[in-house]
C-alpha cells in the first residue's frame with residue numbers, strides 16, 4: 001500500500017458514537033499527522049478506548065466519518081498496530097513468546113502456515129523490544145513488563161505505520177515503565193503513536209500532542225500547554241484554558257486513580 005505522506009494518519013469528522021441509546025462520543029473532530037506522539041487523556045468512562053476502537057474499525061460511527069491513511073479504518077487495518085489494555089490479555093495463554101508475536105502477522109497472512117518472512121519479521125520485532133532471546137519462552141511465565149513488550153512486538157510484527165496503545169504502562173514498576181516509554185520514543189522516529197494513559201507525566205516527558213477526551217475531544221500541541229505539578233508531586237496538571245473539553249464544564253485532565261492505573 002503506497003502512502004502519501006501529506007495525507008493525515010487519522011482524520012475524524014463530526015463523529016458521534018453510542019453503544020446503545022446513550023451517546024459516548026459526540027461530534028469528534030481530530031486530525032493526527034504523521035510523526036505525532038499523542039497521549040489520549042481523560043476521566044474513566046470518557047470514551048478513550050471507544051475512540052481507539054473506532055480508529056481500528058472495530059466499531060462504526062453512528063454519524064460522521066473516520067479516515068486512516070486516507071482510507072476506511074478496515075482498509076487501513078494492516079497499517080495499524082494495536083496494543084490492548086493488559087487487563088484484556090489472558091496471561092495464562094498457553095503459547096510461546098514467538099507464537100504470540102507471530103499473531104501480529106495474521107492480518108498480512110491469513111491462510112496457511114507462517115512463512116519464513118513472517119518468522120523473520122517476528123524475530124526482528126522481538127529484537128526491537130530487547131527480547132531477542134525470548135522466542136521459545138512461555139508467555140505466561142513472563143513478568144508484566146516483559147509481557148507488555150511482547151505485545152508491542154506483536155503489534156510491530158505487522159510492520160505498522162501507526163501504533164495505538166491502551167494504557168501500556170499500567171501495572172508496571174517505574175523502571176519498566178521508563179524503559180517502555182523510551183522504547184516508544186525510539187519507535188516514534190518511524191511510527192505515529194497514539195496511546196491512552198492516565199499518567200500525565202507521560203504527556204510532559206514524551207508526547208508531542210495531547211488529546212483530551214470526555215464525550216467530546218480536543219487535540220493540543222504540547223507547546224500550547226503549561227504543565228504544573230500538583231501538591232502531591234505525583235501528578236501533573238495541564239493548563240489549557242482554551243480546551244473545549246474543559247470549558248464544557250468537565251475537567252478532562254482530572255486524574256482518576258484506580259487500582260490498575262499507572263502512577
Ligand SMILES: Nc1ncnc2c1ncn2[C@@H]1O[C@H](COP(=O)(O)OP(=O)(O)OP(=O)(O)O)[C@@H](O)[C@H]1O
Pocket residue numbers: 019020024042043044045046047048049050051
Ligand atoms: N461494549 C460496551 N457496551 C456498552 N457500553 C460500553 C461498552 N464499552 C464501553 N461502554 C461504556 O462507554 C463509556 C466509555 O467507555 P470507554 O471504555 O471508552 O471509556 P475510557 O475513557 O476508555 O474509560 P477508562 O479510563 O475507564 O478505561 C463508558 O460509560 C462505558 O461504560
